[in-house]
Each structure stands twice: as structure tokens, then as C-alpha cells.
Amino acid sequence: MDTALPIENLERYHSASQRARVATEAWASANLYCVNCDSPRLEPTPANFHATDFHCPKCRDPFQLKGQSKPFGNRIVDSAYSKMMAAIISDRAPHFVLLHYAPDRWRVLNLLLIPHFAIPKSAIEKRKPLSDTARRAGWIGCNIVLTSVPDIARVPIIVNGVAEKPSDVRRRFRHVRPLAELTVEERGWTLDVLTVVRSLRRTQFALDDVYAREDKLSRLHPDNRHVRDKIRQQLQVLRDKGLVEFLGRGSYRLR
Ligand SMILES: [Zn+2]
Structure with missing residues (x-):
């Protein structure tokens, strides 16, 4: 190039x-x-x-x-x-x-x-x-x-x-x-959760660390009142897509 x-x-x-x-x-x-x-x-x-x-x-x-x-x-x-x-x-x-x-x-x-x-x-x-x-x-x-x-x-x-x-x-x-x-609808959530997770600037993180950013995700998705459920669900999506690893007991690692 x-x-x-x-x-x-x-x-x-x-x-x-x-x-x-x-x-x-x-x-x-x-x-x-x-x-x-x-x-x-x-x-x-x-x-x-x-x-x-x-x-x-x-x-x-x-x-x-x-x-x-x-x-x-x-x-x-x-x-x-x-x-x-x-x-x-x-x-x-x-x-x-x-x-x-x-x-x-x-x-x-x-x-x-x-x-x-x-x-x-x-x-x-x-x-x-x-x-x-x-x-x-x-x-x-x-x-x-x-x-x-x-x-x-x-x-x-x-x-x-x-x-x-x-x-x-x-x-x-x-x-x-x-x-x-992913469908566009789901992908919006997945990307927002991934941005939040990566903004923690840690390879290993806990579910509580992501819950601590609940407010930011609520602002982006004002129609959804079950943000914590959505966070857990999206962490599973990120695992299925090979971007996050589950370590057990609410602990995760970025891949
Ligand atoms: Zn090509």
C-alpha cells in the first residue's frame, strides 16, 4: 500500500x-x-x-x-x-x-x-x-x-x-x-453493551461492573425497563459470537 x-x-x-x-x-x-x-x-x-x-x-x-x-x-x-x-x-x-x-x-x-x-x-x-x-x-x-x-x-x-x-x-x-x-434490532444492544464492557478497560470484569454502567445503557434505550436482563442476555450473545468468555460466578473475560 x-x-x-x-x-x-x-x-x-x-x-x-x-x-x-x-x-x-x-x-x-x-x-x-x-x-x-x-x-x-x-x-x-x-x-x-x-x-x-x-x-x-x-x-x-x-x-x-x-x-x-x-x-x-x-x-x-x-x-x-x-x-x-x-x-x-x-x-x-x-x-x-x-x-x-x-x-x-x-x-x-x-x-x-x-x-x-x-x-x-x-x-x-x-x-x-x-x-x-x-x-x-x-x-x-x-x-x-x-x-x-x-x-x-x-x-x-x-x-x-x-x-x-x-x-x-x-x-x-x-x-x-x-x-x-445478528438482526439489526438485537445488534444495537449488543454493540452498546460491548462498548460499555470495553470502556471498563479491563480484560477481566464482573457482571457488577457492567451493572454499574446501567444508567448509560438506559439513556440509550429509554423504552426498555429491563436493562439488567438485557445486559446478561447480551453478554451471552457476545460469548456466542466469540468476543467474551464466561469464567463462572459472574466473571467474564474479553477475547
Ligand atoms: Zn470482498
């Missing part, structure tokens, strides 16, 4: 943002590989004017590229809130590939994969409607809140300008892929 962005023929684009978009899309076409199978390439999806959409020619998994010149913060700006929510609910969201580049050196510094099945509804944040004076007044966009995606499901592909080995990237992806088998 070459981290240099292609800069040939960029002078015909007037704005810096256009040049950046063209360069990052060209880079993605030449360098992105599939994480779900062994395909060494992804293809731009036709029918899209902006080639930010890619798919795997082999397994057909869809990917969406999001480039930015600033380091990743907690939030990634996405498009329309209603469109993103509909995609999550119907399980049609693409995997997101977040690209952070150095605009002065035309280099990819960081590349992060967020699998579509790792984004719970709770990670989609509604933005303020555009003001009345805006061209698209009233339009509501959204943010993807990265800290609401379990850390284990944020898969680094390039870190500080150094590409990870594709075999390592695919291994990390495979580790969380069993979450894709």
Missing part, C-alpha cells in the same frame, strides 16, 4: 477541496483492498458522480470513502440523518473507510475501517437543521460518533503513515464479523 496520493493533473482543479477529493478517490481506487475477502482491489461503484463509493468485485461488500485533512476526532460528519438511519435500520449501510491525509505532503496518514455492522443507531447523531438562509434550509445532517462504535470494531489500516499488514487487518475484521449475523 503506497501512502502517496497521486497528484498528476490536479492543477486543472481550482479549489483545494476539489483537488483533495480527486486525489483521495484516485488513491482509493488504486490502493484499497477488501477486508471481507481476499480481493486485492475495490472498484468504484458506477452510477455515482462522486466516486466515494466502492465495492468489492468478489464478495460485493460496499464501502464508502470519507477523506479529511484533520485528524479523526470523536465525530465524523455524514450525510442526511434520515438516509443514514434508514440504511442502518435496513442493514444496507456500507463499510466506512475514513482517510486522514496531510494536505501539504499529499500523504495518507491514517486510514480507519468502520464495518457497517459495528454502527449502532446510538452512534448516529442528529445535527441542527440548516438555517433558513441556507440553500437547503431545514435539511438535517448527521454525525457518526466514533466513541459509540466499540473500539475493537474500529479497524486501523494505516497508522501514522505506516500500513498495517492486510492479513492483520482481515484478521481483526473477521474477529468482529460474527456481529453481522
Whole structure:
């Protein structure tokens, strides 16, 4: 994986943002590989004017590229809130590939994969409607809140300008892929409980440690009054999916 962005023929684009978009899309076409199978390439999806959409020619998994010149913060700006929510609910969201580049050196510094099945509804944040004076007044966009995606499901592909080995990237992806088998409704709970468990920052933990975060889960699921039952149930789901190990007597270990 070459981290240099292609800069040939960029002078015909007037704005810096256009040049950046063209360069990052060209880079993605030449360098992105599939994480779900062994395909060494992804293809731009036709029918899209902006080639930010890619798919795997082999397994057909869809990917969406999001480039930015600033380091990743907690939030990634996405498009329309209603469109993103509909995609999550119907399980049609693409995997997101977040690209952070150095605009002065035309280099990819960081590349992060967020699998579509790792984004719970709770990670989609509604933005303020555009003001009345805006061209698209009233339009509501959204943010993807990265800290609401379990850390284990944020898969680094390039870190500080150094590409990870594709075999390592695919291994990390495979580790969380069993979450894709869950229904969207259940997966939301599973991901939220996994985020809470991983935020304990301990390999071994007790049921009481998770119960102590009951409030956070209640806020995310205000309609459910049996949060403790749900926590126990989701720990079993996480065990079945190979992400948590039961040690007995209310004790658990992350895998
Ligand atoms: Zn593939």
C-alpha cells in the first residue's frame, strides 16, 4: 500500500477541496483492498458522480470513502440523518473507510475501517437543521460518533503513515464479523453493551461492573425497563459470537 496520493493533473482543479477529493478517490481506487475477502482491489461503484463509493468485485461488500485533512476526532460528519438511519435500520449501510491525509505532503496518514455492522443507531447523531438562509434550509445532517462504535470494531489500516499488514487487518475484521449475523434490532444492544464492557478497560470484569454502567445503557434505550436482563442476555450473545468468555460466578473475560 503506497501512502502517496497521486497528484498528476490536479492543477486543472481550482479549489483545494476539489483537488483533495480527486486525489483521495484516485488513491482509493488504486490502493484499497477488501477486508471481507481476499480481493486485492475495490472498484468504484458506477452510477455515482462522486466516486466515494466502492465495492468489492468478489464478495460485493460496499464501502464508502470519507477523506479529511484533520485528524479523526470523536465525530465524523455524514450525510442526511434520515438516509443514514434508514440504511442502518435496513442493514444496507456500507463499510466506512475514513482517510486522514496531510494536505501539504499529499500523504495518507491514517486510514480507519468502520464495518457497517459495528454502527449502532446510538452512534448516529442528529445535527441542527440548516438555517433558513441556507440553500437547503431545514435539511438535517448527521454525525457518526466514533466513541459509540466499540473500539475493537474500529479497524486501523494505516497508522501514522505506516500500513498495517492486510492479513492483520482481515484478521481483526473477521474477529468482529460474527456481529453481522445478528438482526439489526438485537445488534444495537449488543454493540452498546460491548462498548460499555470495553470502556471498563479491563480484560477481566464482573457482571457488577457492567451493572454499574446501567444508567448509560438506559439513556440509550429509554423504552426498555429491563436493562439488567438485557445486559446478561447480551453478554451471552457476545460469548456466542466469540468476543467474551464466561469464567463462572459472574466473571467474564474479553477475547
Ligand atoms: Zn470482498
